[in-house]
Amino acid sequence: MEWLVSLMGAGLVMVTLRDLFHTLWHPTRHGGLSRLVMTALWRLARRFRARRRVVGLVGPLAMVTVVCMWASFIVLGWAIVYWPHMPGSFTFSPGSEAAQEPALVDSVYLSLVTVATLGLGDIAPGEGWLRLVSPLEAVMGFALLTATVSWVLEIYPALTRRRVLAIRLALLRDSDPTQQQLDCTAGAVLLDSLATEVVRVRLDFTQYAEAYYFHDGEDHSSLAAMIGYAAALAERGQSAGRPEVRLAGDLLAGALRDLAAILDQRFLHTGAAPTDVFAAYAADHGRAQ
Incomplete structure (x- = not known):
C-alpha cells in the first residue's frame, strides 16, 4: 500500500x-x-x-x-x-x-x-x-x-512582433495608398514584406499559443483590429496589373489564410472562412475591424 x-x-x-x-x-x-x-x-x-x-x-x-x-x-x-x-x-x-x-x-x-x-x-x-x-x-x-524565466523572455518578443505588424498596418491604413501607388515594384515589395511578417505571427501563435491571451493596447497596436486591412491589401494586390504585385498579393493572401486556419483550429473553432475567422478574432479581443 x-x-x-x-x-x-x-x-x-x-x-x-x-x-x-x-x-x-x-x-x-x-x-x-x-x-x-x-x-x-x-x-x-x-x-x-x-x-x-x-x-x-x-x-x-x-x-x-x-x-x-x-x-x-x-x-x-x-x-x-x-x-x-x-x-x-x-x-x-x-x-x-x-x-x-x-x-x-x-x-x-x-x-x-x-x-x-x-x-x-x-x-x-x-x-x-x-x-x-x-x-x-x-x-x-x-x-x-x-x-519560467525563459518562458517570460520568449513570450514578449512574440508579442512585440505582433504589435509591430499591427502598427504597420495602421500606418498604411492611415496613409491610404491608391491602387496606382500599390501597383508598382514598391507595392510588390510592401506586400511581400507584410506576408513575411504575417508568417512570423502565424509561427508565434503556433509556438507561443499563450500569446493569444495577451490583450493588445489601443486599436493601432491590436492585430485583431488591423488584420482585416491586411486582407483588403491582399485583395487589391491580387487585382493589380503588374504580375509581381499579383504574386505578392497571392503570397499575402496565402499567409493570411494560414494564419486564419491556425487561429480557428487552436482558439476560435468557428469552421468559417478566413474573413469570418478574423472577424471572430477581433470580436474575441473586443475589437471591431
Whole structure:
C-alpha cells in the first residue's frame, strides 16, 4: 500500500512535467492543463465584459497561475511520495520537533524545502532509494525556475512582433495608398514584406499559443483590429496589373489564410472562412475591424 501511494505521487509529478514540456518545449506547444487554465481565465474575463485594463492582465495572470499550478503539483506529488515512508525512513536533526508533527505536514514541508533547494537539513532521507531520488526534486525546482524565466523572455518578443505588424498596418491604413501607388515594384515589395511578417505571427501563435491571451493596447497596436486591412491589401494586390504585385498579393493572401486556419483550429473553432475567422478574432479581443 505504501508503494502504491508513492507511485500515485510520482504519477502526479510526471503529469506535471509532461504539461510543462508540452507548454514550453514541444514544437507545437500543445499544453493540456496550462491551456485549460489560460482559456478559462480568458473566457471568464470576456464573459463578464471586464474593462480593457483588467483584460490586459489576463495573459500575465494566466502565466503566473500556470507556474503556480506546476509548482504546487510538483510539491504535492513529491509530498505524496514521501508521505507513506514518514517518519521511519527519514532522519531528524537533534532537538527538532518535526517528528512530532503529522506525517503529511512533514512530507509537504520536506517537499517545499527540497524543491526550493534550501537544504535546511532538519529532515533528511535515511533509506538508500530516498537518498537517490530526493535530489531529483531539487533538480525539478531549479528546472522550473529556469523554465519560467525563459518562458517570460520568449513570450514578449512574440508579442512585440505582433504589435509591430499591427502598427504597420495602421500606418498604411492611415496613409491610404491608391491602387496606382500599390501597383508598382514598391507595392510588390510592401506586400511581400507584410506576408513575411504575417508568417512570423502565424509561427508565434503556433509556438507561443499563450500569446493569444495577451490583450493588445489601443486599436493601432491590436492585430485583431488591423488584420482585416491586411486582407483588403491582399485583395487589391491580387487585382493589380503588374504580375509581381499579383504574386505578392497571392503570397499575402496565402499567409493570411494560414494564419486564419491556425487561429480557428487552436482558439476560435468557428469552421468559417478566413474573413469570418478574423472577424471572430477581433470580436474575441473586443475589437471591431
